Amino acid sequence: MSPNIQHVTNVPKPEALADIHTDMAFQGDYAYVGNYSGFSIYDIKHPKRTSLVSSVVCPGGQMDVSVHGDLLFGSVDSSRNNDSCSSTSQSATLKESWEGMRIFDVSDKANPKYIKSIETNCGSHTHTLVPDKWGRNVYIYVSSYAPSDTFPDCKTPHDLISIIKVPLDNPAAASVIATPNLFPDGGYGGVPLPYPNGKSATTGCHDITAYPEKGIAAGACMGDGILLDIRNPEQPRVTATVRDETNFAFWHSATFNNDGTKVIFTDELGGGSRATCNEAIGPNRGANAYYDIVNGQLQFRSYFKIARHQADTENCVAHNGSLIPVKGRDIMVQAWYQGGISVVDFTDSAHPKEIAFFERGPDNTAPALSGGFWSAYYYNGYIYGSDFNLGLDVLKINDSRTNQANWVKMRSLNAQTQASYPGHGH
DSSP states (O other): OOTTEEEEEEEOOOTTOOSOEEEEEEETTEEEEEETTEEEEEEOSSGGGOEEEEEEEOOOSEEEEEEETTEEEEEEEEEESSSSTTOOBOOTTSTTOEEEEEEEEOSSTTSOEEEEEEEOTTOOSEEEEEEOTTSSEEEEEEEOOOOOTTOTTSOSOOOBOEEEEEETTOGGGOEEEEOOBSOTTOOOOOBOOOTTSOBOOOSSOSEEEEEGGGTEEEEEEBTEEEEEEOSSTTSOEEEEEEOOTTTOSOEEEEEEOTTSSEEEEEEOGGGGSSBOSSTTTOTTSSSEEEEEEETTEEEEEEEEOOOSOOOTTSOBOOOBEEEEOOTTOOEEEEEBBBTOEEEEEOSSTTSOEEEEEEOOOOOTTSOTTOOSEEEEEEETTEEEEEETTTEEEEEEEOOTTTGGGGGOOOSEEBTTBOOOOTTSOO
């Protein structure tokens, strides 16, 4: 690790959850960590003594999680024989199979309760919360892809997202209210070559990040990067599209800077199960791409990839991260699977620069190419990393460029629903 970062603690993965840890959300003194087998709630009031509060066994990957009020939302992109927590895998070719969103009541952290499921076309790989201005409803933008004409609920073309409206006074009434087509022209057609030279065709989105107070969202949609106008959350509108037919294989995720004037898109070359952080792949593939938003359009500025070459047994590629709230600078912490956790200053988007990192080396507890950090987020003074097999890690960065962030207190963090931090952006 770099000298300006320290490892504070690790909480091993709960025994109740047999599968890998996935994405995280935060609210108050709690962290919520998804797992292909369900999710867990951790008490992070004293980060050095982070502890497990409860685990819910409810299989159905990936369990991408977000939290709003007393509600936890979980994405299921795994075709199941029903919507229950005792469901088993069942082929998506069967009409009665289920996948989509689950809603839990987490007001009692020790005993979360499953209250509602909503089936969506092609399931829910990830999802994004867009609260309305009045605090009455939360909209969920459901991202999904990989259609097939053999799937009755997920036929080609699948150029849409599903929008679920959740009335907060009656979440059990949640339902799909729209399925807007974001790619009426079909999107990018892709390049059907084997790894590492193939490029994904656009068949829906992998991930959308919303910035509700600015009325915008950015979508990473396999073969396309898009900007959306979400001022009317029930009718998102694509306002700009960008492609990278040279280096990007799979547009995976998007993050705005605090001003909403830049977007970092990530390329998940190899789907997260390949060793892309090596000399053979090079610095521009499986990387971040930084775009400035200029007159409403996306202008490419640069790539960034961690410079440390990883072993060929280590899955490594640009993955999920969040901003560190520093006034006047753009700094992001990010997971790179077995490449570890990296902190990058991209204030000059043409010359992003790594300022800190933490890396374990190969995870010998699991099969090759299936370990490392799924996501790394900054929340109230600490960096939290969700490791596939090794559990929840807590890190602390001590650097003059980031230390003022220690004074910024957030009430919650859903990385795909950005909110401005104090100092600028208003």
